Amino acid sequence: MSLAGKRILLVIAGGIAAYKSLDLIRRLRERGASVRPIMTRGAQEFVTPLAVGALSASHVYTELFSREDEQDVGHIRLARECDLVLVAPATADLMAKMANGLADDLASTVLLATDRPVLIAPAMNPKMWAHPATQRNFAVLQRDGIQAIGPMEGEMAESGERGRGRMAEPLDIVARVEDLLSGPKPLSGMKAIVTSGPTHEPIDPVRYIANRSSGKQGHAIAAALARLGADVTLVSGPVTIADPMGVKTLHVERADEMRDAVLSALPADIAVMVAAVADWRVATSAEQKIKKQPGEAPPPLELTENPDILKTVGHHAQRPRLVVGFAAETENVEENGKGKLERKGADLIVANDVSPETGIMGGDRNRVKLITRDGVEGWPDLSKEEVAERLALWIATQIGGTGA
Numbered sequence: 001m002s003l004a005g006k007r008i009l010l011v012i013a014g015g016i017a018a019y020k021s022l023d024l025i026r027r028l029r030e031r032g033a034s035v036r037p038i039m040t041r042g043a044q045e046f047v048t049p050l051a052v053g054a055l056s057a058s059h060v061y062t063e064l065f066s067r068e069d070e071q072d073v074g075h076i077r078l079a080r081e082c083d084l085v086l087v088a089p090a091t092a093d094l095m096a097k098m099a100n101g102l103a104d105d106l107a108s109t110v111l112l113a114t115d116r117p118v119l120i121a122p123a124m125n126p127k128m129w130a131h132p133a134t135q136r137n138f139a140v141l142q143r144d145g146i147q148a149i150g151p152m153e154g155e156m157a158e159s160g161e162r163g164r165g166r167m168a169e170p171l172d173i174v175a176r177v178e179d180l181l182s183g184p185k186p187l188s189g190m191k192a193i194v195t196s197g198p199t200h201e202p203i204d205p206v207r208y209i210a211n212r213s214s215g216k217q218g219h220a221i222a223a224a225l226a227r228l229g230a231d232v233t234l235v236s237g238p239v240t241i242a243d244p245m246g247v248k249t250l251h252v253e254r255a256d257e258m259r260d261a262v263l264s265a266l267p268a269d270i271a272v273m274v275a276a277v278a279d280w281r282v283a284t285s286a287e288q289k290i291k292k293q294p295g296e297a298p299p300p301l302e303l304t305e306n307p308d309i310l311k312t313v314g315h316h317a318q319r320p321r322l323v324v325g326f327a328a329e330t331e332n333v334e335e336n337g338k339g340k341l342e343r344k345g346a347d348l349i350v351a352n353d354v355s356p357e358t359g360i361m362g363g364d365r366n367r368v369k370l371i372t373r374d375g376v377e378g379w380p381d382l383s384k385e386e387v388a389e390r391l392a393l394w395i396a397t398q399i400g401g402t403g404a
């Protein structure tokens with residue numbers, strides 16, 4: 001994608017991550033964008049206006065009441081003569097000002113005066129990010145329609161502390177800018193529900209029954225649908241991977257919770273059920289930990305069937321227009337997939353051979369077959385991200401959204 005002809009007003013606030021803004025300017029300009037920088041007083045303590053000016057090939061705006069700057073463009077024009085206002089890094093202080101409508105310097109004034117989309121890339125010490133005041137301000141900004149990327153988990157540049165607070169990487173910020181500035185996408189205006197991960201069915205408060213599932217494939221599909229413009233609700237069982245960006249994630253443990261969350265997200269246009277839902281749960285799970293008694297036989301576990309979420313959705317009165325299921329099989333992949341298509345009321349079954357020698361389970365790659373009523377299409381060995389990308393495009397073609 002390119003940003004040719006796009007005008008970015010880049011607000012650099014005072015944090016150590018400001019050094020990454022220099023790279024960000026280069027990356028934006030490489031893609032054809034023009035960058036007009038505003039620096040707060042704090043930002044100038046970390047990087048010099050000289051460096052920012054040289055890399056952006058633009059005048060650097062720093063003062064609210066500067067005769068020179070005001071004659072040049074003025075803060076109202078600065079705020080409007082752009083396609084996007086990007087705040088990177090967005091410090092806790094600047095976010096607090098934005099959330100409260102303060103305008104006591106050029107950066108905050110422009111942010112209050114603008115009628116353009118605003119994207120912030122927060123960066124700060126993890127304790128500052130986690131502080132209720134910052135979280136409150138962030139929630140307000142989101143409600144005000146401000147877009148955000150990050151902060152990310154990782155090591156802090158200045159203190160070596162770990163935690164959430166790192167600014168998103170310049171290339172990821174550029175990708176989000178491209179996303180925000182590209183026109184309507186094939187799945188714009190569509191709602192999608194994705195399930196991912198395993199479910200945990202309690203035996204007692206400390207033990208559970210589960211399937212092996214990392215959630216990597218389902219999470220990647222949720223992110224890929226969102227990138228195509230869909231409004232995505234991801235219902236995730238217990239996983240150790242992060243919530244995907246740009247997706248609303250609901251966390252559940254058990255199959256019945258997953259079903260309730262999925263049904264509460266209806267109506268939707270698209271459902272992709274990737275979760276490895278446990279087929280059975282313990283009929284009555286123990287309230288207390290079951291004790292091992294010397295000399296006694298192991299406790300019998302009476303199992304009962306879990307709700308089939310895919311089947312419920314596939315036969316629901318509010319059935320999404322496109323219902324996709326997965327089939328993790330270790331044998332007769334095609335045959336079983338075809339049977340599942342009918343039983344579950346799905347339009348597509350993505351079948352994969354998860355026999356242990358394939359390494360698919362928990363791994364980063366996948367080899368799938370697409371089974372529809374029209375036939376079977378085999379895809380080559382791909383990364384789970386590539387499978388997600390292709391599947392999202394396949395869905396967009398089927399559902400024929402705007403611009404597809």
Ligand code: C5P
Pocket residue numbers: 195255273274275276277278279306307308309310311324325326327328340
């Ligand atoms: O029948 P099987 O479990 O092989 O079907 C797999 C497909 O059905 C997957 O898409 C899975 O997410 C979905 N499924 C479900 N609820 C269940 C069992 C499976 O949604 N209880």
